[in-house]
Amino acid sequence: MSKELAAKSVEELAPLIKDKSLSPVELTEAVLQQADDTQGEINAYMEIYRDEALDMAKQAETDINNGNYKGMYHGIPMGIKDNVYFKDKVSTMSSKIHKDFVSDHDATVITKLREAGVVFTGKVSMHEYAWGITNNNPHYGAVKNPWNHEKIPGGSSGGSGAAVAVGSSVASLGTDTAGSIRIPSSACGIVGLKQTHGLVSKYGVYPLAWSLDHVGPMTKTVKDAAGLLQIIAGYDKQDPTSVKAPIDDYVGSITGNVKDLVIGVNEEYFFNEVDSGIEKLVRNAIDELVKQGAKVKEVKIPTLKYAEWAELVTSLSEASAIHHSDMLTRPDDFGNDIRMLFELGELPSAVEYLQAQQVRRQLKQDFQKAFNEVDILMMPTLPVLPNDIGDDWADLNGKKVDLIDNIIRFTGPGNLTGLPGLSVPCGFSNGLPVGLQIMGPAFSEATILNAGYAFEQTNPMGNNKPELLK
Amino acid sequence: MSLSIKQLLENKGIKPREEHLEILEGRRKGMAELRGDLSGVAIDDADIGMRNIPGGDHVE
Numbered sequence: 001m002s003k004e005l006a007a008k009s010v011e012e013l014a015p016l017i018k019d020k021s022l023s024p025v026e027l028t029e030a031v032l033q034q035a036d037d038t039q040g041e042i043n044a045y046m047e048i049y050r051d052e053a054l055d056m057a058k059q060a061e062t063d064i065n066n067g068n069y070k071g072m073y074h075g076i077p078m079g080i081k082d083n084v085y086f087k088d089k090v091s092t093m094s095s096k097i098h099k100d101f102v103s104d105h106d107a108t109v110i111t112k113l114r115e116a117g118v119v120f121t122g123k124v125s126m127h128e129y130a131w132g133i134t135n136n137n138p139h140y141g142a143v144k145n146p147w148n149h150e151k152i153p154g155g156s157s158g159g160s161g162a163a164v165a166v167g168s169s170v171a172s173l174g175t176d177t178a179g180s181i182r183i184p185s186s187a188c189g190i191v192g193l194k195q196t197h198g199l200v201s202k203y204g205v206y207p208l209a210w211s212l213d214h215v216g217p218m219t220k221t222v223k224d225a226a227g228l229l230q231i232i233a234g235y236d237k238q239d240p241t242s243v244k245a246p247i248d249d250y251v252g253s254i255t256g257n258v259k260d261l262v263i264g265v266n267e268e269y270f271f272n273e274v275d276s277g278i279e280k281l282v283r284n285a286i287d288e289l290v291k292q293g294a295k296v297k298e299v300k301i302p303t304l305k306y307a308e309w310a311e312l313v314t315s316l317s318e319a320s321a322i323h324h325s326d327m328l329t330r331p332d333d334f335g336n337d338i339r340m341l342f343e344l345g346e347l348p349s350a351v352e353y354l355q356a357q358q359v360r361r362q363l364k365q366d367f368q369k370a371f372n373e374v375d376i377l378m379m380p381t382l383p384v385l386p387n388d389i390g391d392d393w394a395d396l397n398g399k400k401v402d403l404i405d406n407i408i409r410f411t412g413p414g415n416l417t418g419l420p421g422l423s424v425p426c427g428f429s430n431g432l433p434v435g436l437q438i439m440g441p442a443f444s445e446a447t448i449l450n451a452g453y454a455f456e457q458t459n460p461m462g463n464n465k466p467e468l469l470k
Numbered sequence: 471m472s473l474s475i476k477q478l479l480e481n482k483g484i485k486p487r488e489e490h491l492e493i494l495e496g497r498r499k500g501m502a503e504l505r506g507d508l509s510g511v512a513i514d515d516a517d518i519g520m521r522n523i524p525g526g527d528h529v530e
Binding site: 303312352359 | 475478479482483484485486487490493494497498500501504505506508510511512513516517518519520527528
Protein backbone atom coordinates (compact mmCIF):
# COMPACT_ATOMS: atom_id res chain seq x y z
CA MET A 1 0.00 0.00 0.00
CA SER A 2 2.86 2.32 0.86
CA LYS A 3 4.46 1.96 -2.60
CA GLU A 4 1.06 2.29 -4.31
CA LEU A 5 0.55 5.65 -2.63
CA ALA A 6 4.09 6.80 -3.40
CA ALA A 7 3.55 5.96 -7.06
CA LYS A 8 0.50 8.17 -7.45
CA SER A 9 0.50 11.59 -9.13
CA VAL A 10 -0.78 14.79 -7.55
CA GLU A 11 -3.83 14.73 -9.80
CA GLU A 12 -4.68 11.28 -8.41
CA LEU A 13 -3.91 12.16 -4.77
CA ALA A 14 -5.49 15.63 -4.52
CA PRO A 15 -9.14 14.49 -4.82
CA LEU A 16 -8.52 11.83 -2.13
CA ILE A 17 -7.02 14.41 0.22
CA LYS A 18 -9.75 16.91 -0.54
CA ASP A 19 -12.58 14.49 0.27
CA LYS A 20 -10.64 13.28 3.36
CA SER A 21 -10.41 9.67 2.19
CA LEU A 22 -6.61 10.03 2.34
CA SER A 23 -4.78 11.68 5.21
CA PRO A 24 -1.74 13.85 4.35
CA VAL A 25 -0.05 12.11 7.30
CA GLU A 26 -0.59 8.66 5.77
CA LEU A 27 0.68 9.92 2.42
CA THR A 28 3.73 11.60 3.95
CA GLU A 29 4.58 8.44 5.90
CA ALA A 30 4.39 6.45 2.66
CA VAL A 31 6.65 8.89 0.81
CA LEU A 32 9.17 9.03 3.68
CA GLN A 33 9.18 5.23 3.77
CA GLN A 34 9.90 5.16 0.04
CA ALA A 35 12.71 7.67 0.57
CA ASP A 36 14.21 5.38 3.22
CA ASP A 37 13.77 2.28 1.06
CA THR A 38 15.42 3.83 -2.02
CA GLN A 39 18.06 6.19 -0.60
CA GLY A 40 20.77 3.53 -0.31
CA GLU A 41 20.39 2.61 -3.95
CA ILE A 42 19.35 5.86 -5.67
CA ASN A 43 20.87 8.54 -3.35
CA ALA A 44 18.31 11.17 -4.34
CA TYR A 45 18.18 13.03 -1.01
CA MET A 46 20.73 15.33 0.62
CA GLU A 47 18.70 15.62 3.83
CA ILE A 48 15.32 14.28 4.92
CA TYR A 49 13.13 16.50 7.14
CA ARG A 50 11.31 13.57 8.76
CA ASP A 51 9.86 15.16 11.92
CA GLU A 52 9.07 18.49 10.31
CA ALA A 53 7.40 16.79 7.36
CA LEU A 54 5.13 14.82 9.66
CA ASP A 55 4.34 18.01 11.63
CA MET A 56 3.46 19.82 8.41
CA ALA A 57 1.32 16.87 7.30
CA LYS A 58 -0.56 16.92 10.62
CA GLN A 59 -1.15 20.64 10.21
CA ALA A 60 -2.45 20.05 6.67
CA GLU A 61 -4.77 17.37 7.97
CA THR A 62 -6.10 19.69 10.69
CA ASP A 63 -6.63 22.52 8.19
CA ILE A 64 -8.48 20.25 5.77
CA ASN A 65 -10.62 18.75 8.52
CA ASN A 66 -11.53 22.33 9.52
CA GLY A 67 -12.72 23.07 6.00
CA ASN A 68 -9.64 25.00 4.89
CA TYR A 69 -8.60 22.99 1.82
CA LYS A 70 -6.12 25.17 -0.07
CA GLY A 71 -6.00 23.42 -3.43
CA MET A 72 -4.31 20.72 -5.49
CA TYR A 73 -0.97 20.70 -3.63
CA HIS A 74 -2.36 20.89 -0.08
CA GLY A 75 -0.82 18.02 1.91
CA ILE A 76 1.41 16.87 -0.97
CA PRO A 77 4.95 15.79 0.12
CA MET A 78 7.77 17.28 -1.93
CA GLY A 79 11.56 17.18 -1.76
CA ILE A 80 13.17 20.33 -3.14
CA LYS A 81 16.46 20.84 -5.02
CA ASP A 82 19.26 21.85 -2.68
CA ASN A 83 19.94 25.24 -4.29
CA VAL A 84 16.48 26.53 -3.30
CA TYR A 85 16.64 28.22 0.10
CA PHE A 86 14.62 27.33 3.17
CA LYS A 87 14.81 29.82 6.04
CA ASP A 88 17.13 28.59 8.81
CA LYS A 89 17.97 25.39 6.93
CA VAL A 90 21.19 24.29 5.27
CA SER A 91 21.32 24.64 1.48
CA THR A 92 24.55 23.07 0.25
CA MET A 93 24.12 23.37 -3.55
CA SER A 94 25.59 19.83 -3.21
CA SER A 95 28.96 21.52 -2.77
CA LYS A 96 31.73 21.31 -0.18
CA ILE A 97 32.16 25.09 -0.02
CA HIS A 98 28.52 25.75 0.94
CA LYS A 99 28.10 22.63 3.09
CA ASP A 100 27.13 24.70 6.15
CA PHE A 101 25.34 27.59 4.41
CA VAL A 102 22.10 28.55 6.18
CA SER A 103 19.76 31.02 4.52
CA ASP A 104 17.96 33.66 6.59
CA HIS A 105 14.98 33.62 4.23
CA ASP A 106 12.81 31.32 2.17
CA ALA A 107 13.04 31.45 -1.60
CA THR A 108 9.92 33.08 -3.05
CA VAL A 109 8.86 29.74 -4.56
CA ILE A 110 9.11 28.14 -1.11
CA THR A 111 6.98 30.89 0.44
CA LYS A 112 4.35 30.22 -2.23
CA LEU A 113 4.46 26.46 -1.70
CA ARG A 114 4.11 26.93 2.07
CA GLU A 115 1.00 29.05 1.46
CA ALA A 116 -0.36 26.27 -0.78
CA GLY A 117 0.02 23.73 2.05
CA VAL A 118 2.87 21.66 0.59
CA VAL A 119 4.66 19.26 2.97
CA PHE A 120 8.44 19.51 2.65
CA THR A 121 10.18 16.14 2.96
CA GLY A 122 13.71 17.50 2.56
CA LYS A 123 16.37 18.64 0.12
CA VAL A 124 17.30 16.56 -2.90
CA SER A 125 20.69 16.22 -4.51
CA MET A 126 22.00 18.02 -7.57
CA HIS A 127 25.12 18.34 -9.67
CA GLU A 128 27.54 20.50 -7.67
CA TYR A 129 26.43 24.15 -8.04
CA ALA A 130 24.11 22.96 -10.86
CA TRP A 131 27.10 23.10 -13.22
CA GLY A 132 26.79 19.75 -14.94
CA ILE A 133 24.42 17.11 -16.18
CA THR A 134 25.58 13.83 -14.63
CA ASN A 135 24.79 14.30 -10.90
CA ASN A 136 27.96 12.28 -10.26
CA ASN A 137 28.80 14.36 -7.19
CA PRO A 138 32.34 14.06 -5.77
CA HIS A 139 31.26 15.15 -2.27
CA TYR A 140 27.96 13.33 -1.76
CA GLY A 141 28.05 10.44 -4.25
CA ALA A 142 26.32 9.75 -7.55
CA VAL A 143 22.55 9.86 -7.94
CA LYS A 144 21.42 6.87 -9.97
CA ASN A 145 18.82 6.56 -12.70
CA PRO A 146 15.81 4.67 -11.26
CA TRP A 147 15.32 2.80 -14.55
CA ASN A 148 18.90 1.53 -14.74
CA HIS A 149 21.14 2.09 -11.75
CA GLU A 150 24.31 2.08 -13.85
CA LYS A 151 23.12 5.14 -15.78
CA ILE A 152 23.10 8.84 -14.90
CA PRO A 153 19.74 10.38 -13.96
CA GLY A 154 20.68 13.53 -15.93
CA GLY A 155 21.22 16.84 -14.22
CA SER A 156 21.69 19.16 -12.76
CA SER A 157 18.32 18.46 -11.06
CA GLY A 158 19.06 14.73 -11.00
CA GLY A 159 17.96 14.28 -7.39
CA SER A 160 14.59 15.81 -8.24
CA GLY A 161 14.21 13.61 -11.33
CA ALA A 162 15.18 10.40 -9.55
CA ALA A 163 13.06 11.17 -6.46
CA VAL A 164 9.90 11.85 -8.47
CA ALA A 165 10.46 8.80 -10.71
CA VAL A 166 10.96 6.50 -7.73
CA GLY A 167 8.16 8.01 -5.62
CA SER A 168 10.31 9.41 -2.80
CA SER A 169 8.86 12.82 -3.69
CA VAL A 170 5.43 13.23 -5.27
CA ALA A 171 6.65 16.25 -7.25
CA SER A 172 9.68 18.53 -7.06
CA LEU A 173 11.24 21.78 -8.17
CA GLY A 174 14.29 21.88 -10.40
CA THR A 175 16.40 24.67 -11.83
CA ASP A 176 17.36 24.97 -15.48
CA THR A 177 20.22 26.97 -17.05
CA ALA A 178 20.93 24.86 -20.13
CA GLY A 179 18.41 22.07 -19.65
CA SER A 180 18.73 21.06 -15.99
CA ILE A 181 14.99 20.52 -15.50
CA ARG A 182 14.29 18.95 -18.88
CA ILE A 183 17.40 16.73 -19.09
CA PRO A 184 16.74 14.73 -15.88
CA SER A 185 13.02 14.72 -16.62
CA SER A 186 13.71 13.05 -19.95
CA ALA A 187 16.29 10.67 -18.46
CA CYS A 188 14.06 9.67 -15.53
CA GLY A 189 10.77 9.41 -17.44
CA ILE A 190 8.90 12.29 -15.80
CA VAL A 191 7.47 15.65 -16.88
CA GLY A 192 9.63 18.79 -16.62
CA LEU A 193 8.68 22.37 -17.43
CA LYS A 194 11.09 25.24 -17.94
CA GLN A 195 8.68 28.12 -18.18
CA THR A 196 9.24 31.52 -19.80
CA HIS A 197 12.12 33.44 -18.23
CA GLY A 198 10.75 35.87 -15.66
CA LEU A 199 7.45 34.07 -15.05
CA VAL A 200 8.69 32.36 -11.86
CA SER A 201 10.82 34.19 -9.29
CA LYS A 202 14.42 33.12 -8.79
CA TYR A 203 14.76 35.03 -5.52
CA GLY A 204 16.37 32.79 -2.92
CA VAL A 205 17.78 30.34 -5.45
CA TYR A 206 21.56 30.07 -5.74
CA PRO A 207 22.50 31.18 -9.28
CA LEU A 208 24.46 29.32 -11.93
CA ALA A 209 24.20 31.90 -14.74
CA TRP A 210 21.90 34.82 -14.02
CA SER A 211 20.53 35.49 -17.48
CA LEU A 212 19.82 31.81 -18.21
CA ASP A 213 18.53 30.47 -14.88
CA HIS A 214 14.96 29.27 -14.32
CA VAL A 215 13.09 27.47 -11.52
CA GLY A 216 10.31 25.10 -12.53
CA PRO A 217 8.17 21.99 -11.94
CA MET A 218 9.30 18.37 -12.20
CA THR A 219 6.30 16.07 -11.87
CA LYS A 220 4.72 12.74 -12.75
CA THR A 221 2.11 14.17 -15.10
CA VAL A 222 1.44 17.24 -17.22
CA LYS A 223 -1.51 18.29 -15.05
CA ASP A 224 0.74 18.06 -11.98
CA ALA A 225 3.18 20.44 -13.69
CA ALA A 226 0.36 22.82 -14.57
CA GLY A 227 -0.85 22.81 -10.97
CA LEU A 228 2.61 23.48 -9.60
CA LEU A 229 3.24 26.30 -12.09
CA GLN A 230 -0.10 27.83 -11.02
CA ILE A 231 1.28 28.16 -7.50
CA ILE A 232 4.81 29.39 -8.19
CA ALA A 233 4.20 31.76 -11.14
CA GLY A 234 3.96 35.48 -10.55
CA TYR A 235 5.79 38.77 -10.41
CA ASP A 236 8.35 39.29 -7.63
CA LYS A 237 10.10 42.61 -7.27
CA GLN A 238 12.92 40.88 -5.38
CA ASP A 239 13.99 39.11 -8.60
CA PRO A 240 15.42 41.67 -11.05
CA THR A 241 14.46 39.46 -14.00
CA SER A 242 10.86 38.94 -12.89
CA VAL A 243 8.25 39.99 -15.44
CA LYS A 244 4.75 41.35 -14.88
CA ALA A 245 2.88 38.96 -17.14
CA PRO A 246 -0.66 37.59 -17.00
CA ILE A 247 -0.97 34.29 -15.13
CA ASP A 248 -3.17 31.92 -17.11
CA ASP A 249 -5.40 29.22 -15.70
CA TYR A 250 -2.87 26.51 -16.54
CA VAL A 251 -4.85 23.57 -15.18
CA GLY A 252 -8.19 24.84 -16.47
CA SER A 253 -6.74 25.40 -19.96
CA ILE A 254 -5.92 21.72 -20.34
CA THR A 255 -8.60 20.23 -22.56
CA GLY A 256 -6.60 17.76 -24.63
CA ASN A 257 -8.02 19.33 -27.78
CA VAL A 258 -5.29 19.88 -30.38
CA LYS A 259 -7.49 20.12 -33.45
CA ASP A 260 -5.93 22.58 -35.92
CA LEU A 261 -2.90 23.13 -33.67
CA VAL A 262 0.05 23.81 -35.99
CA ILE A 263 3.20 21.93 -34.95
CA GLY A 264 6.47 23.32 -36.24
CA VAL A 265 9.32 20.95 -37.05
CA ASN A 266 12.85 22.19 -37.63
CA GLU A 267 14.67 19.34 -39.36
CA GLU A 268 17.99 21.10 -39.85
CA TYR A 269 18.86 21.52 -36.15
CA PHE A 270 16.46 19.59 -33.94
CA PHE A 271 16.45 16.37 -35.97
CA ASN A 272 20.12 16.42 -36.93
CA GLU A 273 22.52 14.01 -35.18
CA VAL A 274 19.88 12.28 -33.06
CA ASP A 275 19.93 8.75 -31.65
CA SER A 276 17.79 6.71 -34.05
CA GLY A 277 15.65 5.21 -31.26
CA ILE A 278 14.91 8.67 -29.85
CA GLU A 279 14.12 10.09 -33.29
CA LYS A 280 11.64 7.31 -34.02
CA LEU A 281 9.77 7.86 -30.74
CA VAL A 282 9.57 11.63 -31.21
CA ARG A 283 8.34 11.36 -34.79
CA ASN A 284 5.73 8.86 -33.57
CA ALA A 285 4.64 11.40 -30.96
CA ILE A 286 4.15 14.06 -33.62
CA ASP A 287 2.14 11.56 -35.67
CA GLU A 288 -0.06 10.87 -32.64
CA LEU A 289 -1.01 14.54 -32.40
CA VAL A 290 -1.62 14.67 -36.16
CA LYS A 291 -4.07 11.78 -35.69
CA GLN A 292 -5.83 14.00 -33.15
CA GLY A 293 -6.23 16.83 -35.66
CA ALA A 294 -2.97 18.79 -35.42
CA LYS A 295 -1.06 19.89 -38.52
CA VAL A 296 2.68 19.89 -39.17
CA LYS A 297 4.75 22.56 -40.88
CA GLU A 298 8.52 22.75 -41.34
CA VAL A 299 10.17 25.95 -40.15
CA LYS A 300 13.63 27.47 -40.53
CA ILE A 301 15.56 28.98 -37.61
CA PRO A 302 18.93 29.93 -39.18
CA THR A 303 20.66 31.35 -36.08
CA LEU A 304 20.36 28.00 -34.31
CA LYS A 305 23.70 27.09 -35.86
CA TYR A 306 25.35 29.49 -33.40
CA ALA A 307 23.14 28.68 -30.42
CA GLU A 308 25.48 26.17 -28.82
CA TRP A 309 28.40 28.65 -28.95
CA ALA A 310 26.29 31.47 -27.51
CA GLU A 311 24.94 29.21 -24.75
CA LEU A 312 28.43 28.03 -23.81
CA VAL A 313 30.02 31.50 -23.80
CA THR A 314 27.15 32.97 -21.79
CA SER A 315 26.82 30.19 -19.23
CA LEU A 316 30.57 29.65 -18.80
CA SER A 317 31.27 33.38 -18.35
CA GLU A 318 28.42 34.06 -15.94
CA ALA A 319 29.15 30.95 -13.84
CA SER A 320 32.86 31.77 -13.63
CA ALA A 321 32.08 35.33 -12.55
CA ILE A 322 29.93 33.98 -9.69
CA HIS A 323 32.64 31.60 -8.47
CA HIS A 324 35.68 33.75 -9.31
CA SER A 325 36.62 34.57 -5.71
CA ASP A 326 36.57 30.93 -4.62
CA MET A 327 38.61 29.99 -7.70
CA LEU A 328 41.27 32.41 -6.49
CA THR A 329 41.34 31.27 -2.89
CA ARG A 330 40.13 27.65 -2.61
CA PRO A 331 39.95 25.97 -6.02
CA ASP A 332 40.74 22.56 -4.55
CA ASP A 333 37.37 22.60 -2.77
CA PHE A 334 35.51 22.34 -6.07
CA GLY A 335 34.91 19.00 -7.74
CA ASN A 336 37.38 18.44 -10.56
CA ASP A 337 34.75 18.61 -13.32
CA ILE A 338 33.30 21.98 -12.36
CA ARG A 339 36.71 23.42 -11.50
CA MET A 340 37.68 22.81 -15.12
CA LEU A 341 34.49 24.51 -16.33
CA PHE A 342 35.26 27.51 -14.12
CA GLU A 343 38.76 27.63 -15.64
CA LEU A 344 37.26 27.47 -19.12
CA GLY A 345 34.80 30.25 -18.28
CA GLU A 346 37.65 32.63 -17.48
CA LEU A 347 38.82 32.50 -21.10
CA PRO A 348 36.14 34.14 -23.29
CA SER A 349 36.70 37.88 -23.77
CA ALA A 350 34.13 40.56 -22.98
CA VAL A 351 33.78 41.03 -26.74
CA GLU A 352 32.92 37.35 -27.19
CA TYR A 353 30.36 37.51 -24.38
CA LEU A 354 28.68 40.50 -26.00
CA GLN A 355 28.74 38.91 -29.43
CA ALA A 356 27.01 35.91 -27.86
CA GLN A 357 24.29 38.30 -26.66
CA GLN A 358 23.93 39.61 -30.23
CA VAL A 359 23.51 36.03 -31.45
CA ARG A 360 20.98 35.57 -28.69
CA ARG A 361 18.86 38.51 -29.83
CA GLN A 362 18.83 37.30 -33.41
CA LEU A 363 17.94 33.80 -32.24
CA LYS A 364 14.94 35.24 -30.40
CA GLN A 365 13.85 37.03 -33.56
CA ASP A 366 14.23 33.84 -35.62
CA PHE A 367 12.10 31.88 -33.14
CA GLN A 368 9.49 34.64 -33.19
CA LYS A 369 9.31 34.46 -36.98
CA ALA A 370 8.81 30.71 -36.71
CA PHE A 371 6.03 31.21 -34.17
CA ASN A 372 4.28 33.55 -36.58
CA GLU A 373 3.73 30.42 -38.70
CA VAL A 374 3.24 27.69 -36.09
CA ASP A 375 1.76 27.37 -32.59
CA ILE A 376 4.40 25.12 -31.04
CA LEU A 377 7.65 23.37 -31.95
CA MET A 378 8.29 19.70 -31.23
CA MET A 379 11.67 18.00 -31.01
CA PRO A 380 13.57 15.48 -28.87
CA THR A 381 14.52 16.75 -25.41
CA LEU A 382 17.87 14.99 -25.71
CA PRO A 383 19.74 13.74 -28.79
CA VAL A 384 21.34 10.87 -26.84
CA LEU A 385 20.33 8.36 -24.16
CA PRO A 386 21.68 8.64 -20.59
CA ASN A 387 25.22 7.28 -20.40
CA ASP A 388 26.99 5.14 -17.79
CA ILE A 389 27.87 6.86 -14.51
CA GLY A 390 31.49 8.03 -14.68
CA ASP A 391 31.65 8.07 -18.48
CA ASP A 392 32.16 11.47 -20.15
CA TRP A 393 31.07 10.16 -23.54
CA ALA A 394 27.67 9.40 -24.97
CA ASP A 395 26.76 6.99 -27.74
CA LEU A 396 25.24 8.54 -30.85
CA ASN A 397 24.26 5.78 -33.26
CA GLY A 398 27.48 3.88 -32.56
CA LYS A 399 29.70 6.98 -32.48
CA LYS A 400 31.30 8.25 -29.26
CA VAL A 401 30.44 11.93 -28.73
CA ASP A 402 31.18 14.40 -25.94
CA LEU A 403 28.39 14.13 -23.40
CA ILE A 404 28.02 17.71 -22.18
CA ASP A 405 28.28 19.25 -25.67
CA ASN A 406 25.55 16.98 -26.97
CA ILE A 407 23.12 16.67 -24.13
CA ILE A 408 22.34 20.42 -24.01
CA ARG A 409 22.02 20.89 -27.78
CA PHE A 410 18.21 20.83 -27.86
CA THR A 411 17.50 22.37 -24.45
CA GLY A 412 19.99 25.27 -24.50
CA PRO A 413 18.06 27.34 -27.08
CA GLY A 414 15.15 27.57 -24.61
CA ASN A 415 17.46 29.17 -22.04
CA LEU A 416 19.09 31.53 -24.53
CA THR A 417 15.73 32.75 -25.81
CA GLY A 418 13.87 32.44 -22.49
CA LEU A 419 11.10 30.57 -24.33
CA PRO A 420 9.18 27.84 -22.50
CA GLY A 421 9.99 24.16 -23.00
CA LEU A 422 8.12 21.14 -21.69
CA SER A 423 9.60 17.63 -21.62
CA VAL A 424 7.03 14.83 -21.69
CA PRO A 425 7.92 11.10 -21.63
CA CYS A 426 7.30 9.51 -25.04
CA GLY A 427 8.44 5.91 -24.61
CA PHE A 428 11.54 3.78 -24.04
CA SER A 429 14.66 3.13 -26.07
CA ASN A 430 17.05 0.43 -24.85
CA GLY A 431 15.05 0.28 -21.63
CA LEU A 432 15.56 3.98 -20.85
CA PRO A 433 12.91 6.72 -20.93
CA VAL A 434 12.89 9.23 -23.78
CA GLY A 435 11.54 12.79 -23.61
CA LEU A 436 9.60 14.74 -26.20
CA GLN A 437 10.21 18.50 -25.95
CA ILE A 438 7.47 21.00 -26.77
CA MET A 439 8.46 24.66 -27.10
CA GLY A 440 6.19 27.64 -27.58
CA PRO A 441 6.20 31.44 -27.80
CA ALA A 442 6.83 33.50 -24.67
CA PHE A 443 4.17 32.94 -21.98
CA SER A 444 2.44 30.18 -23.99
CA GLU A 445 2.68 27.67 -21.12
CA ALA A 446 -1.04 26.90 -21.34
CA THR A 447 -0.66 25.90 -24.99
CA ILE A 448 2.39 23.66 -24.58
CA LEU A 449 0.93 22.03 -21.46
CA ASN A 450 -2.26 21.26 -23.38
CA ALA A 451 -0.29 19.73 -26.27
CA GLY A 452 1.75 17.70 -23.78
CA TYR A 453 -1.40 16.51 -22.07
CA ALA A 454 -2.98 15.48 -25.39
CA PHE A 455 0.05 13.33 -26.14
CA GLU A 456 0.28 11.98 -22.57
CA GLN A 457 -3.26 10.60 -22.96
CA THR A 458 -1.94 8.14 -25.57
CA ASN A 459 -0.12 6.41 -22.64
CA PRO A 460 3.31 6.23 -24.29
CA MET A 461 4.97 4.79 -21.15
CA GLY A 462 2.40 2.01 -20.71
CA ASN A 463 2.18 0.76 -17.13
CA ASN A 464 5.95 0.55 -16.67
CA LYS A 465 7.48 1.57 -13.35
CA PRO A 466 11.03 1.52 -11.98
CA GLU A 467 11.70 -1.72 -10.07
CA LEU A 468 12.01 0.14 -6.75
CA LEU A 469 8.44 1.38 -7.13
CA LYS A 470 6.93 -2.08 -7.66
CA MET B 471 52.43 36.68 -29.49
CA SER B 472 49.55 34.60 -28.19
CA LEU B 473 49.39 33.62 -24.56
CA SER B 474 48.93 30.03 -23.51
CA ILE B 475 45.85 29.04 -21.55
CA LYS B 476 48.07 28.58 -18.51
CA GLN B 477 49.42 32.13 -18.84
CA LEU B 478 45.97 33.59 -19.45
CA LEU B 479 44.60 31.98 -16.31
CA GLU B 480 47.64 32.74 -14.17
CA ASN B 481 47.40 36.40 -15.20
CA LYS B 482 43.97 36.36 -13.53
CA GLY B 483 45.34 34.70 -10.40
CA ILE B 484 43.92 31.28 -11.23
CA LYS B 485 46.13 28.22 -11.02
CA PRO B 486 44.78 25.58 -13.40
CA ARG B 487 45.48 21.93 -12.78
CA GLU B 488 48.23 20.75 -15.13
CA GLU B 489 46.09 17.82 -16.28
CA HIS B 490 43.33 20.23 -17.33
CA LEU B 491 45.44 22.24 -19.77
CA GLU B 492 45.21 19.89 -22.73
CA ILE B 493 41.47 19.42 -22.23
CA LEU B 494 40.95 23.18 -21.90
CA GLU B 495 42.89 23.73 -25.12
CA GLY B 496 40.67 21.19 -26.89
CA ARG B 497 37.49 22.75 -25.55
CA ARG B 498 38.64 26.24 -26.49
CA LYS B 499 39.32 25.08 -30.05
CA GLY B 500 35.94 23.36 -30.12
CA MET B 501 34.22 26.57 -29.09
CA ALA B 502 36.07 28.52 -31.79
CA GLU B 503 34.82 25.99 -34.35
CA LEU B 504 31.24 26.35 -33.07
CA ARG B 505 31.55 30.13 -33.38
CA GLY B 506 32.94 30.01 -36.90
CA ASP B 507 32.76 33.42 -38.56
CA LEU B 508 29.24 34.23 -37.32
CA SER B 509 28.16 34.72 -40.93
CA GLY B 510 24.57 35.90 -41.12
CA VAL B 511 24.72 37.50 -37.68
CA ALA B 512 24.65 41.31 -37.76
CA ILE B 513 27.58 41.63 -35.39
CA ASP B 514 28.64 45.11 -36.52
CA ASP B 515 25.32 46.89 -36.27
CA ALA B 516 22.97 44.81 -34.13
CA ASP B 517 21.61 46.43 -31.00
CA ILE B 518 21.15 44.12 -28.06
CA GLY B 519 18.69 44.02 -25.24
CA MET B 520 20.92 45.04 -22.35
CA ARG B 521 18.70 47.32 -20.33
CA ASN B 522 19.91 50.33 -18.39
CA ILE B 523 17.06 51.10 -16.00
CA PRO B 524 17.37 54.43 -14.20
CA GLY B 525 16.29 54.06 -10.58
CA GLY B 526 17.02 50.34 -10.46
CA ASP B 527 15.04 47.22 -11.14
CA HIS B 528 11.26 47.24 -11.08
CA VAL B 529 10.69 50.97 -10.71
CA GLU B 530 7.06 51.11 -9.60
